[in-house]
Amino acid sequence: MKGFFNLISASEFKRLLLDFEPIGAEEISLKEALGRVVARPISSPEDLPPFSRSTMDGFAVRARDCFGASESEPSLLTVIGEVRMGEAVTDISVSPGKAVRIWTGGKLPVGADAVVMLEYTRQLDPETIEVFRPVAPYENVIEKGQDYGASDLVIPSGTKLRAQELGVLAALGILKCKVRKRPLAVIISTGDELVPEWQSPPPGKIRDINSTTLSALLETDGCRVVRMGIVGDSYEAMLTACNRAIDMGADLVLVSGGSSVGNRDFTLKVFEDTRGAQVLAHGVSIRPGKPTILAKRGNCVLFGLPGHVASAMVVYWVFVRFALCRLLGTDPERGLTRLGATCAEPFPSVIGREDYIRVVLEGLCQGGEKKIFARPVHGRSGLISTLVKADGLLVIPRDIEGFHQGEEAEVILFP
Amino acid sequence: MKGFFNLISASEFKRLLLDFEPIGAEEISLKEALGRVVARPISSPEDLPPFSRSTMDGFAVRARDCFGASESEPSLLTVIGEVRMGEAVTDISVSPGKAVRIWTGGKLPVGADAVVMLEYTRQLDPETIEVFRPVAPYENVIEKGQDYGASDLVIPSGTKLRAQELGVLAALGILKCKVRKRPLAVIISTGDELVPEWQSPPPGKIRDINSTTLSALLETDGCRVVRMGIVGDSYEAMLTACNRAIDMGADLVLVSGGSSVGNRDFTLKVFEDTRGAQVLAHGVSIRPGKPTILAKRGNCVLFGLPGHVASAMVVYWVFVRFALCRLLGTDPERGLTRLGATCAEPFPSVIGREDYIRVVLEGLCQGGEKKIFARPVHGRSGLISTLVKADGLLVIPRDIEGFHQGEEAEVILFP
Numbered sequence: 001m002k003g004f005f006n007l008i009s010a011s012e013f014k015r016l017l018l019d020f021e022p023i024g025a026e027e028i029s030l031k032e033a034l035g036r037v038v039a040r041p042i043s044s045p046e047d048l049p050p051f052s053r054s055t056m057d058g059f060a061v062r063a064r065d066c067f068g069a070s071e072s073e074p075s076l077l078t079v080i081g082e083v084r085m086g087e088a089v090t091d092i093s094v095s096p097g098k099a100v101r102i103w104t105g106g107k108l109p110v111g112a113d114a115v116v117m118l119e120y121t122r123q124l125d126p127e128t129i130e131v132f133r134p135v136a137p138y139e140n141v142i143e144k145g146q147d148y149g150a151s152d153l154v155i156p157s158g159t160k161l162r163a164q165e166l167g168v169l170a171a172l173g174i175l176k177c178k179v180r181k182r183p184l185a186v187i188i189s190t191g192d193e194l195v196p197e198w199q200s201p202p203p204g205k206i207r208d209i210n211s212t213t214l215s216a217l218l219e220t221d222g223c224r225v226v227r228m229g230i231v232g233d234s235y236e237a238m239l240t241a242c243n244r245a246i247d248m249g250a251d252l253v254l255v256s257g258g259s260s261v262g263n264r265d266f267t268l269k270v271f272e273d274t275r276g277a278q279v280l281a282h283g284v285s286i287r288p289g290k291p292t293i294l295a296k297r298g299n300c301v302l303f304g305l306p307g308h309v310a311s312a313m314v315v316y317w318v319f320v321r322f323a324l325c326r327l328l329g330t331d332p333e334r335g336l337t338r339l340g341a342t343c344a345e346p347f348p349s350v351i352g353r354e355d356y357i358r359v360v361l362e363g364l365c366q367g368g369e370k371k372i373f374a375r376p377v378h379g380r381s382g383l384i385s386t387l388v389k390a391d392g393l394l395v396i397p398r399d400i401e402g403f404h405q406g407e408e409a410e411v412i413l414f415p
Numbered sequence: 416m417k418g419f420f421n422l423i424s425a426s427e428f429k430r431l432l433l434d435f436e437p438i439g440a441e442e443i444s445l446k447e448a449l450g451r452v453v454a455r456p457i458s459s460p461e462d463l464p465p466f467s468r469s470t471m472d473g474f475a476v477r478a479r480d481c482f483g484a485s486e487s488e489p490s491l492l493t494v495i496g497e498v499r500m501g502e503a504v505t506d507i508s509v510s511p512g513k514a515v516r517i518w519t520g521g522k523l524p525v526g527a528d529a530v531v532m533l534e535y536t537r538q539l540d541p542e543t544i545e546v547f548r549p550v551a552p553y554e555n556v557i558e559k560g561q562d563y564g565a566s567d568l569v570i571p572s573g574t575k576l577r578a579q580e581l582g583v584l585a586a587l588g589i590l591k592c593k594v595r596k597r598p599l600a601v602i603i604s605t606g607d608e609l610v611p612e613w614q615s616p617p618p619g620k621i622r623d624i625n626s627t628t629l630s631a632l633l634e635t636d637g638c639r640v641v642r643m644g645i646v647g648d649s650y651e652a653m654l655t656a657c658n659r660a661i662d663m664g665a666d667l668v669l670v671s672g673g674s675s676v677g678n679r680d681f682t683l684k685v686f687e688d689t690r691g692a693q694v695l696a697h698g699v700s701i702r703p704g705k706p707t708i709l710a711k712r713g714n715c716v717l718f719g720l721p722g723h724v725a726s727a728m729v730v731y732w733v734f735v736r737f738a739l740c741r742l743l744g745t746d747p748e749r750g751l752t753r754l755g756a757t758c759a760e761p762f763p764s765v766i767g768r769e770d771y772i773r774v775v776l777e778g779l780c781q782g783g784e785k786k787i788f789a790r791p792v793h794g795r796s797g798l799i800s801t802l803v804k805a806d807g808l809l810v811i812p813r814d815i816e817g818f819h820q821g822e823e824a825e826v827i828l829f830p
Contacts, residue, residue, distance in 0.1 A: 030612070034631045048799075049621060055723070055797050057677040085648060085679070086608035088618030103679055105608050105722065107619045118677075147800045155803075162829070163631035164802040167724055170612040170627035171799060193501035193520045197445070197585040203503030204522040206464060212585035216449045216578035233500060262472040262533075264500070264518055307520065308470070309582055337752050337828060340785065370755060382470050384463075384586060385562045387579040388570075413752060414577070 005261060005283025005290065009398060010318065010354045013284045013294065017322055021299050022329035023251055025178045030169055033161050035222055036179035037328045042155040047145035048171055052108040054083075056140040059099040059121060059129060060112035063137040074122070074130035083109060099129060108141055115140035148172070158329045180328045183252055185223040186245035187214050190257040190267070191307055192233045209309045209384065210256040217316050220415065221324050223252070233258060235266045242274040242302070250300055251327055254320065257307030260291035267304035271295035277302060285398065286354045288381060289315040301327070309384050314356050317393065317412065337413040341374035342406060347394060349402040358390035359411060374411055390414065420676060420698025420705065424813060425733065425769045428699045428709065432737055436714050437744030438666055440593045445584055448576050450637055451594035452743045457570040462560035463586055467523040469498075471555040474514040474536060474544060475527035478552040489537070489545035498524060514544060523556055530555035563587070573744045595743045598667055600638040601660035602629050605653060605672040605682070606722055609645045624724045624799065625671040632731050635830065636739050638667070648673060650681045657689040657717070665715055666742055669735065672722030675706035682719035686710035692717060700813065701769045703796060704730040716742070724799050729771050732808065732827065752828040756789035757821060762809060764817040773805035774826060789826055805829065 008016075025039035054060065061077060069075040081092045082101035092100055094111035102108070102115055117140065120133040147168075148154055154172065155165055161179075169177065187210070194208040195201045208230050215225045226248065231237045238255070245253045258267040271279050277297035282304075284292050288311035293304030301323045305312040325332040341361060349355045358381075359374040374394050377386040392413040396402055403409050423431075440454035469475065476492060484490040496507045497516035507515055509526035517523070517530055532555065535548035562583075563569055569587065570580055576594075584592065602625070609623040610616045623645050630640045641663065646652045653670070660668045673682040686694050692712035697719075699707050703726035708719030716738045720727040740747040756776060764770045773796075774789040789809050792801040807828040811817055818824050 030627065034634060050616060051618065053621075057675075057679075083619075085606065086620045090618075103677065104675070105606065105621070142795065142797045146795070147798045163628045163635070164728065164799070164829075166631050167624045167628035167728075168799055168803055171622050171624045171724075173612055173615065173622055175613055191500070191520065197588055198590055200588065201465060203466065203505075204498075205501045206468075206520070207586055207588055209582045209586045212445065213578045213582035216581050219449060220578070260472075260519070262518065264472075309586075313579065313582075337754075339752075339754050380557065380561070382557045383562045384579070384583055388583055414579075 006281070007283040007285050007290070008281055010284060010286050013281055013319060014322055016280045016294060017301070017319070017326055019296070020301055020323060020326045022180060023183060023299065023327050024181050026181050027176050027178050030166060030175050030177070033166060033169070033177060033179065034163075036161050037222070037330050038155050038157055038159045038161065039178045039180050039329065041153055041157045042169070042174065042177060044148040044150055044152045044154050044172055045174070046150050046172065048147040049142055049144060052141055052143045054102045054104060054106045054108060054115045054140060055142055056115050056117045057103050058115045058117045058140065059131070060094060060102045060109055061099045061114055061116050061131070061135065062094060062096060062112060063114040063135050063139070065097060066116060066131045066133070066135050069131045069134050071132045074132040077129050077131060079127050079129055083107060113137050113141070158331060160330060160335065183223045183324060183327045184226065184248065184250050185218045185252040185254065186226045186228055186248065186250040187211055187218075188228045188238070188241045188245070188253065188255045189230045190233060190238060190255060191230070194230045196230060210305070210307070210312050213309055213313060214254055214256065214316065217313070221321060222328065223324070226250075233264050233266065235269060238266050238270045239273055242270055246275060246297055246300065252320070252323065253300065253302045254305055255303065256305040256312050259293050259304035259306055267293055271302055271304065274302070285352060286318065286356065288356070289318065292319065308382060310381060310387055313387060314393065318356065338410055339372065339413065340408050341372045341394070341411045343403045343409055344373040344375040344405065346405050347376070347396055347403040347409065349396040349400070351401055352398060354398045355396035356393040357396065358386050359392060359394045360389060361391045361411065374409060421696070422698040422700050422705070423696055425699060425701050428696055428734060429737055431695045431709060432716070432734070432741055434711070435716055435738060435741045437595060438598060438714065438742050439596050441596050442591050442593050445581060445590050445592070448581060448584070448592060448594065449578075451576055452637070452745050453570050453572055453574045453576065454593045454595050454744065456568055456572045457584070457589065457592060459563040459565055459567045459569050459587055460589070461565050461587065463562040464557055464559060467559045468557050469517045469519060469521045469523060469530040469555060470557055471530050471532045472518050473530045473532045473555065474546070475509060475517045475524050476514045476529055476531050476546070476550065477509060477511060477527060478529040478550050478554070480512060481531060481546045481549050484546045484549050486547045489547040492544050492546060494542055494544055498522060528552050528556070573746060575745060575750065598638045598739060598742045599641065599663065599665050600633045600667040600669065601641045601643055601663065601665040602626055602633075603643045603653070603656045603660070603668070603670045604645045605648060605670060606645070607648045611645060625720070625722070625727050628724055628728060629669055629671065629731065632728070636736060637743065638739070648679050648681065650684060653681050653685040654688055657685055661690060661712055661715065667735070667738065668715065668717045669720055670718065671720040671727050674708050674719035674721055682708055686717055686719065689717070700767060701733065701771065703771070704733065707734065723797060725796060725802055728802060729808065733771065753825050754787065754828065755823050756787045756809070756826045758818045758824055759788040759790040759820065761820050762791070762811055762818040762824065764811040764815070766816055767813060769813045770811035771808040772811065773801050774807060774809045775804060776806045776826065789824060
């Protein structure tokens, strides 16, 4: 009773993932927002900076008063006051021939349109300075609203918040924002040969690895993770586990193992029978990762992953991460570094299949130019050690028979 | 009373950072280990895999028994049993002419040295199969210890633990490991013009940004962060804050603002007078970031950073991150993506200074080859919006006057 794959291409598989919608939003505070994904566009409630500021220590002046100033013919200006840091200057106005002492970050007084650096001035007496370099209008000044004007779009929806975005929010006093909820991901490891990592495996058994690797990947990508532990190779036990994941409100269910077409592979049948679920794909033309299953239950994504850790991780990077980006409403290309590398040896493949080869990268100088070379990781593809040694995945597209030595290929870097 | 910088080069600055030692270690469990840095080399306590395993569903055989097998002249083998998943097979031994049913992940029985895929066999009767393809010794088998042999080095000291390393640890049953403590970083924001982000700034004041951006960067890089908040431009207040940071056991102190040479810049004097501290550098030939101060108190690193958020973030990426890598005992180059890009316009600089220019990258096809072009971010360098828009920093080395349009330059990608 051996089944067959119904192979689709990687791009068809990704197209199926476009059917899933971004999950719900919640309001959180700025302090918890690092790494979260903005769910509504954020606009500026006010001008940033809120006033024109000096970027130097020096004197606020009218630029035209320093026109043509030089060492031999300095401009003479009368100092009429000082901008004290953090104070509004309401009583000083810079009129022709006048200057006001100002510090980096100080508010430009009325009438002034530029700041002369202290270095280009000489104090003649407490009330008089010489300026011996001209200054252009708005030189050494950041104008009010130059970063963002009131109601400007500051952060578009779907942005993952990094230090710089949080800085802008702090600057604008935006202390709360709507972000996507953290997706709830449930991991189910299947296989009669598995024991938990804290057990010493009796002969014939090995420790479960996928629960650990998948939960680390999911956490890195912003999920709340529930590990359901190990379920034996049994249709009933696996179906119960999947239905439980649905009941928990999972946004993503990853079942590793049992995704192939052998008569001990139950994942397909289990997904078909999971309450309200519908299988979208069984088998995808990539290597490793061919025995991958995709199912849908409402907006919940169910993946059947190959049992071998190396294959499961490749499918994660290629498809699960893509699905997560859909659930979070982010661009799947954002945060993924792809670079061009020269093949240090031939990379054979076959037409009709996309290959993801674990490679190490070496930067070498060749003819004055720095080139990056990609070399396959030493060791058989089934080994977990190859993942530890690799810098990334070299992609062999579907429509070519591989790369010759010296050809340029694309490498997706491991985060 | 204006001071002067004592400028050193970026590489001299980094050399000073090499003086700091990795901080203490602690033992943690595998479940908390994601992103932590291994403090002692980890060796394998046993063979991985612990036994030779099949990577396919099929039959365990002696490869020589299938030598020359073909559709027209298949090898006939007697099936003498089955390897049940997760069970040790002690009573079956594969002698000449015999085969044993096996599943993916099953333990190879004694006597067998290869697995024939199910697809290449035909069942004649319950006890006899035909094999119509030859199989090489160890084909479809991962041998015992092929990933790691007992006492092999698995993870070198200084490795940041990712999903793949955690997977190896789980596979080997290593549930605890010694990692570097999370460095304690204290942030002090100085400036009379600052108010906390939750206040509406009165005229002349602005909200503090550096506390937010620096703590996000430090958290991303694995620190425990204490924000000391805003300290006014006062020598006494700043000295008290620095001494308090030392008393708290800080591994890293970041003081933003007041690092220049104006008479309102107190950080240098404060570091000189901080209990037990010693100033190592004041001023570095990079732009932005010239007014940077480095001091040392025991193994605690004290940084005086420019007050402007854009400069402070550049100094963070160039130097603070480097210092953190020293404290964690990791390679500063690891986790930093540098790529080559073509200058879309001229990038002028001056000899003797390293420039870090915020750029956006564009991938374009030119003459059949895909090239990445770097373009400076639109907007003046003092703007925080430029950081949000930038993809990374283009580096102009110290010994050149910049790049011409079309020249190749190095870009450090923002994480």
